[in-house]
Amino acid sequence: xxxxxxxxxxxxxxxxxxxxxxxxxxxxxxxxxxxxxxxxxxxxxxxxxxxxxxxxxxxxxxxxxxxxxxxxxxxxxxxxxxxxxxxxxxxxxxxxxxxxxxxxxxxxxxxxxxxxxxxxxxxxxxxxxxxxxxxxxxxxxxxxxxxxxxxxxxxxxxxxxxxxxxxxxxxxxxxxxxxxxxxxxxxxxxxxxxxxxxxxxxxxxxxxxxxxxxxxxxxxxxxxxxxxxxxxxxxxxxxxxxxxxxxxxxxxxxxxxxxxxxxxxxxxxxxxxxxxxxxxxxxxxxxxxxxxxxxxxxxxxxxx
Amino acid sequence: xxxxxxxxxxxxxxxxxxxxxxxxxxxxxxxxxxxxxxxxxxxxxxxxxxxxxxxxxxxxxxxxxxxxxxxxxxxxxxxxxxxxxxxxxxxxxxxxxxxxxxxxxxxxxxxxxxxxxxxxxxxxxxxxxxxxxxxxxxxxxxxxxxxxxxxxxxxxxxxxxxxxxxxxxxxxxxxxxxxxxxxxxxxxxxxxxxxxxxxxxxxxxxxxxxxxxxxxxxxxxxxxxxxxxxxxxxxxxxxxxxxxxxxxxxxxxxxxxxxxxxxxxxxxxxxxxxxxxxxxxxxxxxxxxxxxxxxx
Numbered sequence: 153x154x155x156x157x158x159x160x161x162x163x164x165x166x167x168x169x170x171x172x173x174x175x176x177x178x179x180x181x182x183x184x185x186x187x188x189x190x191x192x193x194x195x196x197x198x199x200x201x202x203x204x205x206x207x208x209x210x211x212x213x214x215x216x217x218x219x220x221x222x223x224x225x226x227x228x229x230x231x232x233x234x235x236x237x238x239x240x241x242x243x244x245x246x247x248x249x250x251x252x253x254x255x256x257x258x259x260x261x262x263x264x265x266x267x268x269x270x271x272x273x274x275x276x277x278x279x280x281x282x283x284x285x286x287x288x289x290x291x292x293x294x295x296x297x298x299x300x301x302x303x304x305x306x307x308x309x310x311x312x313x314x315x316x317x318x319x320x321x322x323x324x325x326x327x328x329x330x331x332x333x334x335x336x337x338x339x340x341x342x343x344x345x346x347x348x349x350x351x352x353x354x355x356x357x358x359x360x361x362x363x364x365x366x367x368x369x370x371x372x373x374x375x376x377x378x379x380x381x382x383x384x385x386x387x388x389x390x391x392x393x394x395x396x397x398x399x400x401x402x403x404x405x406x407x408x409x410x411x412x413x414x415x416x417x418x419x420x421x422x423x424x425x426x427x428x429x430x431x432x433x434x435x436x437x438x439x440x441x442x443x444x445x446x447x448x449x450x451x452x453x454x455x456x
Numbered sequence: 457x458x459x460x461x462x463x464x465x466x467x468x469x470x471x472x473x474x475x476x477x478x479x480x481x482x483x484x485x486x487x488x489x490x491x492x493x494x495x496x497x498x499x500x501x502x503x504x505x506x507x508x509x510x511x512x513x514x515x516x517x518x519x520x521x522x523x524x525x526x527x528x529x530x531x532x533x534x535x536x537x538x539x540x541x542x543x544x545x546x547x548x549x550x551x552x553x554x555x556x557x558x559x560x561x562x563x564x565x566x567x568x569x570x571x572x573x574x575x576x577x578x579x580x581x582x583x584x585x586x587x588x589x590x591x592x593x594x595x596x597x598x599x600x601x602x603x604x605x606x607x608x609x610x611x612x613x614x615x616x617x618x619x620x621x622x623x624x625x626x627x628x629x630x631x632x633x634x635x636x637x638x639x640x641x642x643x644x645x646x647x648x649x650x651x652x653x654x655x656x657x658x659x660x661x662x663x664x665x666x667x668x669x670x671x672x673x674x675x676x677x678x679x680x681x682x683x684x685x686x687x688x689x690x691x692x693x694x695x696x697x698x699x700x701x702x703x704x705x706x707x708x709x710x711x712x713x714x715x716x717x718x719x720x721x722x723x724x725x726x727x728x729x730x731x732x733x734x735x736x737x738x739x740x741x742x743x744x745x746x747x748x749x750x751x752x
Contacts, residue, residue: 208557260492260556268734279727426568430565437548438548
């Protein structure tokens with residue numbers, strides 16, 4: 153109990169320290185920090201569903217994109233906080249509607265189905281925008297980087313807390329059972345369909361809000377970019393690199409990835425993507441437990 | 457009604473279907489023998505296209521000759537991917553369900569690597585070259601010569617494949633592995649060797665399709681994924697593991713695409729293909745024509 157309280161205090165101190173960072177950092181470093189928090193928020197929420205249930209979603213870009221799109225549509229119509237929250241809710245609603253038919257599909261079919269749906273929605277939004285005669289929308293007067301940073305920090309914390317809470321709840325235990333053997337899980341009375349749908353919806357909300365915040369950062373909406381499958385791919389890579397079903401895994405993965413991207417993305421985007429792809433292959437083949445699992449094993453910690 | 461029977465559209469369907477069939481047979485082979493969804497399949501189409509383009513633009517090699525070069529290169533990449541990655545995946549992962557999901561991630565990684573290596577080498581710009589692009593007049597049909605050529609070569613290759621699976625020893629062995637993997641191993645078929653051959657043949661067919669496609673349209677490093685999706689729709693329509701079904705599936709998808717674009721609007725093409733893709737996955741993942749593959 154005492155140890156838990158200490159850990160809680162340390163965490164609170166770290167979060168408070170992060171919240172104070174905008175006072176100390178320049179705009180460039182703060183931007184990097186924003187990216188880092190974004191990937192943490194995205195990967196943690198992905199892990200809440202895919203990491204625990206083993207249903208690998210390659211379509212989380214669709215939730216990010218929908219959040220961004222709703223935020224852009226409500227720009228100057230609704231108060232900003234409402235628009236961004238609506239983006240998250242829209243993403244959750246989409247997941248609820250999609251999840252009902254899709255979650256019956258298993259294994260590799262589910263993976264490729266999520267990718268297909270994400271692309272489908274992308275092209276639908278493109279043709280809606282084309283029919284409206286808009287190609288690209290510019291947002292003027294978006295909030296400052298500091299505000300976005302603080303909001304993203306809150307999201308990242310929320311996302312981590314969600315994963316931790318779900319992991320240690322009956323829901324998480326049910327999802328893990330589904331991951332190990334869905335038929336057996338149902339046989340012992342787990343309502344697999346309901347658990348999966350709930351977790352899928354839960355894991356879509358935060359990406360929706362993140363999408364809304366990031367569109368305020370980039371101030372330019374273009375469907376090809378907002379719904380880019382690269383987002384999904386990066387999320388999965390982060391989670392696989394870090395080790396995907398513990399809270400610390402995606403954080404580690406995101407640090408690693410943002411570092412790599414800072415070194416390479418602007419100078420050599422192709423090389424960055426090549427390294428990312430190669431890392432995905434290597435980790436799937438040789439380090440299935442991820443960086444965090446490997447570190448734990450090396451340090452000889454007892455598995456929790 | 458005139459639109460439906462216009463020879464122009466029928467010719468488009470035939471050309472597209474023959475190319476699709478070529479891509480899909482390769483994907484279906486890999487799926488049928490190993491139950492692996494190769495999402496990097498379209499990347500081989502793209503590589504084939506670049507081999508033809510580079511050979512023609514740089515050294516003036518006829519794209520016809522490039523078809524053979526591309527096939528050899530595709531076969532080499534296929535064998536390499538199997539030996540370096542997939543075989544390892546089979547050995548290191550105990551749970552079969554994990555092999556499927558993990559192989560998909562590995563293939564995805566492969567696809568990203570191939571795309572970006574190509575983008576690094578050739579830039580991300582679209583490329584094209586003109587080869588036999590004079591327009592032929594056959595009856596009231598106007599068609600570019602290179603499309604006729606693509607149709608002829610692709611159709612020949614499909615027929616050759618059908619004959620190969622029916623009469624050749626290793627073709628029959630491949631079908632045996634598709635039908636009953638364990639039983640095939642029991643009667644003395646070297647499954648590991650068949651796997652290598654399947655990867656080599658499947659990738660070679662995709663690369664061949666790529667060279668033909670590059671004669672008729674522009675290519676870019678990121679053109680592959682839509683072909684993967686189309687091929688995937690086709691093998692589901694025609695039946696997973698059912699090789700001749702792929703040809704029917706290709707005809708169906710090509711018809712939907714061409715008539716959809718002609719009757720509704722060309723900009724709906726992507727929506728249409730992805731829509732069919734999703735519908736097919738949700739409604740009948742075991743295929744429209746094929747019997748369901750219950751035994752794994």
